[in-house]
Amino acid sequence: MRRIGFGAKRLAGSAPTDGPDVRERAIALLRRVVELGVNHIDTAAFYPSHGAGGGTAFESLDWANDVIRQALAPYPRELVIATKVGPTRNGLARPDELRGLVEADLKALGADTLDLVYLRQHRLESIAEHFGALAELQAKGMIRQLGISNVKVAHLHEAREIAPVVAVQNRYSVGFGRANDEILELCGELGIAFVPFFAVTGESREAGGVPESDVVQEIAARHGATEAQVRLAWTLSRGRHVLAIPGTSSEHHLEQNLAAADLPLSPDDLDALNSLTD
Numbered sequence: 436m437r438r439i440g441f442g443a444k445r446l447a448g449s450a451p452t453d454g455p456d457v458r459e460r461a462i463a464l465l466r467r468v469v470e471l472g473v474n475h476i477d478t479a480a481f482y483p484s485h486g487a488g489g490g491t492a493f494e495s496l497d498w499a500n501d502v503i504r505q506a507l508a509p510y511p512r513e514l515v516i517a518t519k520v521g522p523t524r525n526g527l528a529r530p531d532e533l534r535g536l537v538e539a540d541l542k543a544l545g546a547d548t549l550d551l552v553y554l555r556q557h558r559l560e561s562i563a564e565h566f567g568a569l570a571e572l573q574a575k576g577m578i579r580q581l582g583i584s585n586v587k588v589a590h591l592h593e594a595r596e597i598a599p600v601v602a603v604q605n606r607y608s609v610g611f612g613r614a615n616d617e618i619l620e621l622c623g624e625l626g627i628a629f630v631p632f633f634a635v636t637g638e639s640r641e642a643g644g645v646p647e648s649d650v651v652q653e654i655a656a657r658h659g660a661t662e663a664q665v666r667l668a669w670t671l672s673r674g675r676h677v678l679a680i681p682g683t684s685s686e687h688h689l690e691q692n693l694a695a696a697d698l699p700l701s702p703d704d705l706d707a708l709n710s711l712t713d
């Protein structure tokens with residue numbers, strides 16, 4: 436899998452826009468994603484979504500999976516499409532509701548099996564019942580691989596007792612989400628992919644965009660790169676098992692994001708970026 440994939444959350448942009456032209460542009464962008472050799476798309480039934488009212492609130496448009504099917508089915512063999520289940524308009528789904536969400540993803544994506552499904556949990560002390568429900572669907576052949584998202588180290592140990600976990604998806608960026616350093620390192624030791632979300636937008640979270648940072652700006656200027664590229668290159672520097680999934684609505688940004696894999700950050704650059712904590 437290429438280390439830089441594509442996140443489908445921002446398909447409609449980071450400001451509230453919708454309409455047939457937005458979907459047409461999203462279809463063209465997704466085709467370009469695959470044309471450029473990206474083989475990892477991260478999606479969810481509730482994407483695209485964008486910030487609504489600041490902080491962590493967001494508004495969902497719910498058409499990313501339909502548009503992915505329209506743009507890309509029949510899918511290239513090497514393409515991995517990862518989905519997330521858990522969040523619903525009524526809060527976190529109950530374990531017995533997860534099957535319905537998986538079936539809806541299968542239908543919307545036009546697939547017989549989902550390549551990778553994350554349990555996207557929220558405020559659960561134990562994820563055993565939820566993850567166990569997904570493991571049952573995996574045993575039935577509806578899901579190929581399982582991941583977990585928005586989790587702590589204890590959740591990872593708990594899930595691994597139930598079924599293999601191939602990926603952990605948590606927030607992580609320069610100076611943001613550094614509480615996840617520990618689980619990132621553990622994933623590396625266990626041979627599990629760590630997939631950071633908000634790698635570009637960091638503390639701006641749902642609102643999107645690239646936050647201002649003098650340190651990042653100075654490094655970017657010295658390399659003739661953009662700040663988004665420095666942020667992505669830094670996340671990749673955190674371990675060979677880290678796979679980025681930047682979200683964008685722009686073909687130009689998509690191309691820049693893919694080029695970030697080749698940005699040669701020096702040991703001094705990395706020291707300066709590593710020292711930024713939240």
Ligand SMILES: NC(=O)c1ccc[n+]([C@@H]2O[C@H](COP(=O)([O-])OP(=O)(O)OC[C@H]3O[C@@H](n4cnc5c(N)ncnc54)[C@H](OP(=O)(O)O)[C@@H]3O)[C@@H](O)[C@H]2O)c1
Pocket residue numbers: 441442443444445448449477478519555584585604605631632633634635636637640642643644645661663664680681682683684685687688689691692
């Ligand atoms: N598991 C979870 O709970 C969770 C939560 C959030 C996201 N995710 C996943 O993680 C992916 C990444 O998160 P995200 O999309 O929210 O945030 P992100 O990738 O960190 O940043 C996206 C924002 O940065 C902008 N951007 C992207 N590339 C840029 C570039 N080269 N130059 C300038 N601006 C750039 C985008 O706007 P433009 O459209 O203008 O490029 C957008 O506003 C999502 O797409 C989704 O698949 C998962």
